[in-house]
Amino acid sequence: MQQNKEPQNASQTSVIPEKSALYPAHRFSVAPMLDWTDRHCRYFLRLLSRQTLLYTEMVTTGAIVHGKGDYLAYSEEEHPVALQLGGSDPSQLAQCAKLAEERGYDEINLNVGCPSDRVQNGMFGACLMGNAPLVAECVKAMRDAVSIPVTVKTRIGIDDRDSYAFLCDFIETVSVSGGCEAFIIHARKAWLSGLSPKENREIPPLDYPRVYQLKRDFSHLTMSINGGIRSLEEAKAHLQHMDGVMVGREAYQNPGMLAAVDREIFGTASAGADPVAVVRAMYPYIEGELSRGTYLGHITRHMLGLFQGIPGARQWRRYLSENAHKAGADIKVLEEALKRVADKR
Numbered sequence: 001m002q003q004n005k006e007p008q009n010a011s012q013t014s015v016i017p018e019k020s021a022l023y024p025a026h027r028f029s030v031a032p033m034l035d036w037t038d039r040h041c042r043y044f045l046r047l048l049s050r051q052t053l054l055y056t057e058m059v060t061t062g063a064i065v066h067g068k069g070d071y072l073a074y075s076e077e078e079h080p081v082a083l084q085l086g087g088s089d090p091s092q093l094a095q096c097a098k099l100a101e102e103r104g105y106d107e108i109n110l111n112v113g114c115p116s117d118r119v120q121n122g123m124f125g126a127c128l129m130g131n132a133p134l135v136a137e138c139v140k141a142m143r144d145a146v147s148i149p150v151t152v153k154t155r156i157g158i159d160d161r162d163s164y165a166f167l168c169d170f171i172e173t174v175s176v177s178g179g180c181e182a183f184i185i186h187a188r189k190a191w192l193s194g195l196s197p198k199e200n201r202e203i204p205p206l207d208y209p210r211v212y213q214l215k216r217d218f219s220h221l222t223m224s225i226n227g228g229i230r231s232l233e234e235a236k237a238h239l240q241h242m243d244g245v246m247v248g249r250e251a252y253q254n255p256g257m258l259a260a261v262d263r264e265i266f267g268t269a270s271a272g273a274d275p276v277a278v279v280r281a282m283y284p285y286i287e288g289e290l291s292r293g294t295y296l297g298h299i300t301r302h303m304l305g306l307f308q309g310i311p312g313a314r315q316w317r318r319y320l321s322e323n324a325h326k327a328g329a330d331i332k333v334l335e336e337a338l339k340r341v342a343d344k345r
């Protein structure tokens with residue numbers, strides 16, 4: 001890692017992996033986002049970037065073990081894809097990790113960052129940060145059950161336990177006792193009471209220097225940074241300090257940013273530079289889903305931001321929002337919406 005370089009120099013440098021990092025796919029990932037990064041969304045994002053590591057929404061162990069649906073369903077095209085699990089029962093987590101490995105997932109990630117009440121009642125998410133030995137036990141149980149990487153996504157602190165020493169103790173315990181070799185650090189502490197999860201995505205402020213320090217102090221671990229990253233320029237600046245960046249809201253709301261990731265971050269050819277071609281490349285997938293009874297709108301809701309910054313973007317968004325949920329809506333709706341984008345070919 002080039003830890004001493006100033007972030008402002010980064011935009012001039014091509015950020016190509018310098019070493020065979022333990023988990024090279026971590027250079028750039030899209031964050032797990034409940035209700036957003038479902039399998040339709042991930043299929044779509046994959047058309048924009050071949051290399052980006054995609055995370056599922058959090059899936060609870062309870063849903064997998066006791067639920068009626070297939071919560072592990074995904075498309076082969078999504079690889080590399082990581083399953084994020086929510087839970088704190090080591091044996092259930094191990095069981096779910098095993099099932100996920102059998103289904104072909106590339107990584108298991110444990111959620112130690114979500115602050116919502118529902119999550120706390122189930123004793124998982126960010127509140128687990130207060131119980132590092134249990135997180136270590138969970139990671140160890142999963143690692144013993146599978147051979148794919150087991151990673152942890154966490155915060156820089158919870159409530160008033162926000163000292164750097166607390167964070168280091170957590171990482172030390174989970175890496176040494178649990179064997180975790182890769183962490184994603186959301187650079188904002190979690191408030192477990194008094195703030196909604198939405199508010200807790202803006203407050204309190206982000207602390208990037210603390211995350212950089214953590215990487216320096218645990219240089220043998222693979223560490224990605226998350227929180228508030230809005231552009232590939234910013235991502236490259238973080239990569240001067242970190243092994244990887246994870247982008248959440250910006251990647252979802254402005255998915256076009258992913259089109260340059262393969263070239264700019266991974267140093268390979270770009271997958272999906274032309275947004276119109278990306279829309280049309282979705283058609284076979286959409287046809288297949290429609291024939292299985294999926295509503296068009298459940299897929300196209302993830303595509304609304306694709307033309308951000310291009311003339312006609314608003315009309316694209318509006319046409320899809322108004323028409324994709326209608327009974328019988330099909331590919332014709334997308335073709336009509338494309339006509340409203342000035343940049344169409």
Ligand SMILES: Cc1cc2nc3c(=O)[nH]c(=O)nc-3n(C[C@H](O)[C@H](O)[C@H](O)COP(=O)(O)O)c2cc1C
Pocket residue numbers: 031032033034035036057058084111112113114153186201226227228229246247248249250
């Ligand atoms: C709609 C939404 C749902 C989210 N769901 C999850 C989740 O299931 N698991 C998780 O670890 N984080 C979840 N998060 C947090 C994100 O993974 C990420 O840590 C956070 O949005 C900060 O990154 P960003 O500033 O790039 O968006 C969610 C965030 C959003 C906006």
